[in-house]
Amino acid sequence: MSIEALFAGKWIAGPKIDNAVGRINTINGNGCRAIANYLGEDLASKAEIDETVEQYIRLIDAIRANSLKADISVKATQIGLAVSEEMAIANYSKIVEYARQKGVFVWLDMESSNTVCSTIKIYESQVKNGNVGIAIQSYLKRSIDDVKRLADEGGVVRLVKGAYKENPEIAYTEWKERTQNFRSLMNYLFEKSSEFTIATHDLELIRDAINLNRIYNRNVTVAMLLGIRNRYAYELARSGFRCSIYVPYGTRWVDYASRRLREASNLYLVLRSIVER
Numbered sequence: 001m002s003i004e005a006l007f008a009g010k011w012i013a014g015p016k017i018d019n020a021v022g023r024i025n026t027i028n029g030n031g032c033r034a035i036a037n038y039l040g041e042d043l044a045s046k047a048e049i050d051e052t053v054e055q056y057i058r059l060i061d062a063i064r065a066n067s068l069k070a071d072i073s074v075k076a077t078q079i080g081l082a083v084s085e086e087m088a089i090a091n092y093s094k095i096v097e098y099a100r101q102k103g104v105f106v107w108l109d110m111e112s113s114n115t116v117c118s119t120i121k122i123y124e125s126q127v128k129n130g131n132v133g134i135a136i137q138s139y140l141k142r143s144i145d146d147v148k149r150l151a152d153e154g155g156v157v158r159l160v161k162g163a164y165k166e167n168p169e170i171a172y173t174e175w176k177e178r179t180q181n182f183r184s185l186m187n188y189l190f191e192k193s194s195e196f197t198i199a200t201h202d203l204e205l206i207r208d209a210i211n212l213n214r215i216y217n218r219n220v221t222v223a224m225l226l227g228i229r230n231r232y233a234y235e236l237a238r239s240g241f242r243c244s245i246y247v248p249y250g251t252r253w254v255d256y257a258s259r260r261l262r263e264a265s266n267l268y269l270v271l272r273s274i275v276e277r
């Protein structure tokens with residue numbers, strides 16, 4: 001068994017929609033929303049891309065049928081960006097328009113830096129009609145400009161540190177710098193944006209977000225990944241703060257699990273994430 005497979009069960013709901021529905025029910029029962037993601041990235045086969053779009057339509061139906069408090073989150077490279085921007089925009093529009101009819105919010109994940117311009121373009125094709133959000137990575141030096149532009153357009157940002165290996169010319173590669181930039185982007189969002197999500201397990205940043213919200217009183221959510229510090233998310237929700245947990249499911253879990261393993265800073269935290277619920 002690979003090391004990724006050992007952890008996959010903690011970080012991933014399971015292979016099927018029903019597994020995601022089960023996890024989301026538990027999360028909702030603990031007072032948090034969920035963000036459901038069907039695993040997969042860099043898909044180039046039309047059949048796989050079509051199957052992915054269909055899977056999101058079924059996921060939206062399952063969220064409605066089970067009265068779940070859940071958004072969905074889609075990756076541009078799983079719905080056609082690896083083939084063409086036009087294909088990704090057409091598939092994104094199909095998912096977003098269906099989700100709007102059903103009252104389900106749609107996030108766009110952010111992937112490696114070579115896809116950022118296209119991902120923002122895909123997002124902007126739907127931003128004016130609302131009900132959509134996009135992840136922005138604090139490790140990218142360009143992100144302050146992106147956050148400013150998206151805030152002006154009425155976009156909804158999910159701020160993350162960033163999970164891909166990037167070049168120091170375009171990215172802050174040191175933990176301290178990406179955390180500092182996270183803090184300044186978060187401050188900007190509190191000042192200029194009415195609705196956004198702070199997606200991190202960094203307890204200091206979460207405490208800062210809670211304190212800032214006492215001043216600004218924004219529609220802000222703290223989001224974490226399935227299997228990482230979820231008990232803390234449940235406590236936050238009990239204290240009255242909006243919280244959400246990202247729930248990936250599906251069979252294409254290797255890339256996702258490798259990113260999680262890479263960022264767990266020490267063995268103790270990885271082992272703790274196995275026993276934590």
Ligand SMILES: Cc1cc2nc3c(=O)[nH]c(=O)nc-3n(C[C@H](O)[C@H](O)[C@H](O)COP(=O)(O)OP(=O)(O)OC[C@H]3O[C@@H](n4cnc5c(N)ncnc54)[C@H](O)[C@@H]3O)c2cc1C
Binds near residue numbers: 160199201202270
């Ligand atoms: C809801 C959500 C959505 C996301 N969406 C995206 C996206 O669209 N694009 C993208 O590039 N990235 C995304 N990410 C991942 C993000 O970019 C980071 O890679 C990840 O959250 C780790 O960074 P951190 O902010 O938690 O801070 P860190 O400084 O990495 O970690 C904070 C604390 O949590 C612990 N921790 C972090 N990861 C683990 C782990 N795997 N196991 C055990 N402990 C751990 C750390 O050791 C540390 O104590 C998302 C994260 C979340 C929470």
